[in-house]
Structure formats: structure tokens, C-alpha cells
Amino acid sequence: MEWTADVSVGDWLRERVDDPWRGTFHDVVPRGFEAYARILHPASVQSRPNGAPLPPSDEWVGMSWQQSQRLVADLVTHPATWAETAAAFGTTLHPLAQWDALVRSPEFGSNQMTSPDGRWFTAPVAGELDPQLLPSLVRLLTAHTSAPDDVVAGLWEGRGGLLGHLGRHPSRTFFQAGDPADADLARHNRMLGSSFSDRFNSVFRKPSWQEGILSREISEGPRLALPERAFVLFRGRAAEFTVDDWQTRMPWRDRPAEAMGFEPGAQSPSLFWPADRAWVMVSEVDFDSTIVGGSRELIDAICRSPDLEALRLPADASLSWGADEVNR
Numbered sequence: 483m484e485w486t487a488d489v490s491v492g493d494w495l496r497e498r499v500d501d502p503w504r505g506t507f508h509d510v511v512p513r514g515f516e517a518y519a520r521i522l523h524p525a526s527v528q529s530r531p532n533g534a535p536l537p538p539s540d541e542w543v544g545m546s547w548q549q550s551q552r553l554v555a556d557l558v559t560h561p562a563t564w565a566e567t568a569a570a571f572g573t574t575l576h577p578l579a580q581w582d583a584l585v586r587s588p589e590f591g592s593n594q595m596t597s598p599d600g601r602w603f604t605a606p607v608a609g610e611l612d613p614q615l616l617p618s619l620v621r622l623l624t625a626h627t628s629a630p631d632d633v634v635a636g637l638w639e640g641r642g643g644l645l646g647h648l649g650r651h652p653s654r655t656f657f658q659a660g661d662p663a664d665a666d667l668a669r670h671n672r673m674l675g676s677s678f679s680d681r682f683n684s685v686f687r688k689p690s691w692q693e694g695i696l697s698r699e700i701s702e703g704p705r706l707a708l709p710e711r712a713f714v715l716f717r718g719r720a721a722e723f724t725v726d727d728w729q730t731r732m733p734w735r736d737r738p739a740e741a742m743g744f745e746p747g748a749q750s751p752s753l754f755w756p757a758d759r760a761w762v763m764v765s766e767v768d769f770d771s772t773i774v775g776g777s778r779e780l781i782d783a784i785c786r787s788p789d790l791e792a793l794r795l796p797a798d799a800s801l802s803w804g805a806d807e808v809n810r
Contacts, residue, residue, distance in 0.1 A: 483635060483718035483733055485700050491634055492706040492715060494759060501709040506798045507773055510711065510766045515775030518795040519784040520577060521619065522771050523606035527562040527570075535600020562603060563791045570597040573809045577793040578801065581605050581770055583809035590803050609638075609767040610750040613729055618789035619774075620723040620754075623763065626780040627756040630720040636706060636713035636753030637734060638767050644734065644749075645701040645714070646694035650687050695736055706753075711767075713753055720756070769801060 498512035511518070530536065536557075542550065564584065568575040573584050581587075585595040585603055594604045611619065624630045639645060694701055696714065705712040722731060729735060729748040736747050754763040761776030773795065774784060785792045799805070 483716040486715050486717045487704050489704045489706040506800050511764045511773045517778045517781035519774045519781045519792045520771045520795040521790050521792045522564045525562040525606045526604045528557045528559045528602040536602050538596050576808050577795050578805050580806035583806035606770040608770045610765045611772045613750050616750050617724045622783050624720045627760040629757040632757040633720045635716045635751035638752040639712045644695050647692050648689050
């Protein structure tokens with residue numbers, strides 16, 4: 483994939499999304515396709531090897547650091563489908579299901595909930611498809627376009643650390659997690675915190691270029707502007723995303739994080755479409771699912787895929803927090 487400054491290739495998206503927003507998924511996903519699929523991002527579930535129930539959140543909060551770490555060390559973590567989650571909480575999976583309603587959360591945005599059988603279910607990642615699932619999806623998409631060698635991938639500009647900027651503070655700072663009683667660790671993190679929030683000296687510091695994942699040329703280059711969102715665009719071949727190690731081949735590979743000890747990685751595209759506009763993939767930053775619009779044949783193939791948990795999505799559907807009327 484190579485960066486493109488020609489953001490006009492995405493003008494057709496602007497013409498087919500709702501502006502102003504109307505509260506449906508068409509705020510961010512173009513209208514006009516025969517069918518749509520909602521690909522549910524995988525959640526995760528933690529349990530004890532012996533099957534004993536885990537403590538509820540109020541007990542967890544009251545534990546000492548040492549107690550909590552002993553418990554965590556004994557946990558087994560597995561991916562969890564939304565169907566498995568619904569079965570655990572006695573709720574119903576359907577195309578407009580919302581995670582908080584599915585796990586019977588009393589409030590919006592609960593990251594972790596304890597099921598009746600004592601397992602911890604953690605919410606799916608919002609904003610991008612699991613990078614391990616992307617190759618399976620792209621292989622299906624490739625079979626339904628006449629232009630697999632000319633595709634566009636868009637990255638939402640607001641992703642933390644993606645773009646560099648001219649300013650007084652870094653694009654991001656890496657903190658080290660660990661025992662809060664560790665004096666050396668606490669001193670290290672205090673130093674990091676003060677290094678980018680010095681309220682006394684920052685006002686006298688001249689702005690300088692703060693590096694991001696992408697180069698300065700790309701960071702300062704044109705964006706595809708859609709309602710309420712803007713994207714950096716790259717162009718290349720769909721086949722680049724069908725290999726298991728696709729993340730290591732992308733120009734937006736997160737090398738600064740790797741230098742800090744993180745595993746090699748790159749975010750999945752926020753937007754993805756071929757030159758013939760036969761389909762579009764949208765991973766909206768606020769959605770815990772990825773939407774694909776395309777032909778009925780493509781959507782059927784996605785919903786049948788054993789690698790993806792996907793449901794056909796009716797046009798004009800809302801995916802807002804309160805849209806799940808089945809599990810209220």
C-alpha cells in the first residue's frame with residue numbers, strides 16, 4: 483500500500499452518506515448497496531481452570547494488588563462470540579443487538595461484566611476489525627470485485643499516535659503497568675507524566691514537530707473529509723491484506739510502539755473499497771462491529787463464513803446504545 487494525496491477517489495462516499503447525520507448506520511456507511519452485513523467484533527471471556535466462579539466487581543475492587551494478581555495469574559482467557567455471550571446472560575442475539583444490553587449492563591460503556599455462571603466477559607474492541615480476521619474478510623471481498631488490484635484503504639485521522647503534529651506535547655506517551663507499590667515504577671511514570679504536562683514551562687516552550695506513526699509529509703497531507711470524520715488514504719492491492727502477516731507490510735506499521743517492546747502491529751483500515759465500488763467496508767470508530775455494503779451474494783458469503791460472526795443488517799438501522807429493543 484502507498485499513501486495517496488488524491489483524496490478525490492473518496493468523493494463518492496460523501497455523496498452517499500447522510501449529511502447531516504440521522505442516527506442510522508448510514509451516517510458513516512454509504513447508501514445504495516443491495517445488502518449490508520454487520521460483522522461483530524469478537525469479545526473475550528475469562529474463567530478459572532477449575533470452573534469456580536470469579537468474584538463480582540465490588541469484591542474485585544476491594545482486593546489488594548497481591549490478591550488480584552494471584553487471581554489474574556490463574557485466569558484462562560478465550561475469544562467469545564456474541565452468540566456465546568447472549569447464551570451466558572440469557573439474552574437474544576439479533577442484528578441490532580447492543581453489547582451493553584446483551585450483557586445486561588445497567589449503564590452505557592461497561593467494559594467487563596460477570597455472567598450468572600461467574601465468568602468475566604470483556605467488551606469487543608470498538609473502531610477496528612480484529613487484525614487476525616481481516617484476511618478472511620478480504621478474501622471474500624476480493625472474489626466480488628473486478629478491481630482487486632486497485633483498492634483504497636482509509637485510516638481515521640483521530641487514531642492516537644497515528645499522525646505527527648506541530649506542538650509542545652508528544653503524539654502519545656507510553657506508561658508502564660505494574661505494582662503501584664513499586665517505588666521505581668511510580669517514579670518513572672511520574673516523570674513521564676510531567677514530561678508532557680509541565681504547566682509552568684510548557685507555555686515558554688516553542689512548538690516543535692512531534693512524530694507520529696506516519697511521516698510528516700503524510701501527517702500534513704490532504705484528508706478525505708466526510709461528515710464528522712476525516713481519513714488518510716492509501717492505495718494498493720487487496721491481496722496485501724490476505725496474508726497472515728499483513729500488519730508488518732503496511733506503511734502505517736506501529737514502529738514507535740515496537741521500539742517500546744510491543745508486538746509488531748498495524749490497525750485495520752477504517753475504510754476499504756475497490757475502484758469499481760462493488761463494495762465498501764467501514765469500521766466506524768464508535769462501532770463495535772464492522773459494516774460491509776455490497777451485493778446480496780457477497781453479504782450471504784460473509785454471513786455464512788465460519789471465520790466471521792456476521793448478521794444481515796437492514797437498511798436505515800440504528801446501532802446506537804438504545805437501539806436494542808429486544809434485550810431491554
